[in-house]
Amino acid sequence: DQQVKQNSPSLSVQEGRISILNCDYTNSMFDYFLWYKKYPAEGPTFLISISSIKDKNEDGRFTVFLNKSAKHLSLHIVPSQPGDSAVYFCAASLNTGNQFYFGTGTSLTVIP
Amino acid sequence: NAGVMQNPRHLVRRRGQEARLRCSPMKGHSHVYWYRQLPEEGLKFMVYLQKENIIDESGMPKERFSAEFPKEGPSILRIQQVVRGDSAAYFCASSLLGQGRNTIYFGEGSWLTVV
Numbered sequence: 001d002q003q004v005k006q007n008s009p010s011l012s013v014q015e016g017r018i019s020i021l022n023c024d025y026t027n028s029m030f031d032y033f034l035w036y037k038k039y040p041a042e043g044p045t046f047l048i049s050i051s052s053i054k055d056k057n058e059d060g061r062f063t064v065f066l067n068k069s070a071k072h073l074s075l076h077i078v079p080s081q082p083g084d085s086a087v088y089f090c091a092a093s094l095n096t097g098n099q100f101y102f103g104t105g106t107s108l109t110v111i112p
Numbered sequence: 113n114a115g116v117m118q119n120p121r122h123l124v125r126r127r128g129q130e131a132r133l134r135c136s137p138m139k140g141h142s143h144v145y146w147y148r149q150l151p152e153e154g155l156k157f158m159v160y161l162q163k164e165n166i167i168d169e170s171g172m173p174k175e176r177f178s179a180e181f182p183k184e185g186p187s188i189l190r191i192q193q194v195v196r197g198d199s200a201a202y203f204c205a206s207s208l209l210g211q212g213r214n215t216i217y218f219g220e221g222s223w224l225t226v227v
Binding site: 006031041093 | 147
């Protein structure tokens with residue numbers, strides 16, 4: 001049962017434009033959400049997180065938006081750069097739990 | 113290097129052999145997680161350990177797989193009598209906290225190929 005879903009397996013964006021990666025979840029008890037970036041043959045790298053008490057968190061070019069009523073979060077990258085080309089995973093956790101539930105990833109390609 | 117260290121990075125085993133994957137958490141972290149990524153799939157939770165204790169192994173296959181995190185030394189994920197379906201990337205992660213609004217940091221991964 002996939003509790004965290006990334007329905008777009010891939011996304012292509014022109015350099016300098018905005019990249020928007022989406023993630024949906026089913027468990028309304030999820031309390032904390034994270035985004036990771038992964039290059040081939042490497043481990044996932046933590047990018048940005050947001051707790052359920054917020055609806056937006058920003059770090060440089062990366063902004064995460066959380067819509068709890070829709071059980072949806074998104075990652076915005078502005079402006080997109082070729083080095084951003086990677087697979088992006090969203091993840092969620094429960095306040096009382098120790099598992100992190102990951103989506104299946106979205107492969108982002110930023111075209112120079 | 114203060115990051116999560118995994119070794120070996122690549123491991124080839126014949127069917128029926130044993131695979132041992134090691135993970136040293138980030139400095140100061142005492143919580144370790146193992147995840148597996150099968151080809152074309154996302155990251156699947158396997159097990160969560162603290163020093164000398166398995167806290168949650170709900171994602172571990174019931175047979176052939178075991179994990180430990182001894183008082184001294186790295187965490188070890190052990191796969192006995194490997195089969196082709198065990199071929200995957202195994203990622204270890206560590207965290208400062210055990211739960212709550214907690215961030216986990218991953219190692220580079222160990223790629224197991226069963227031939």
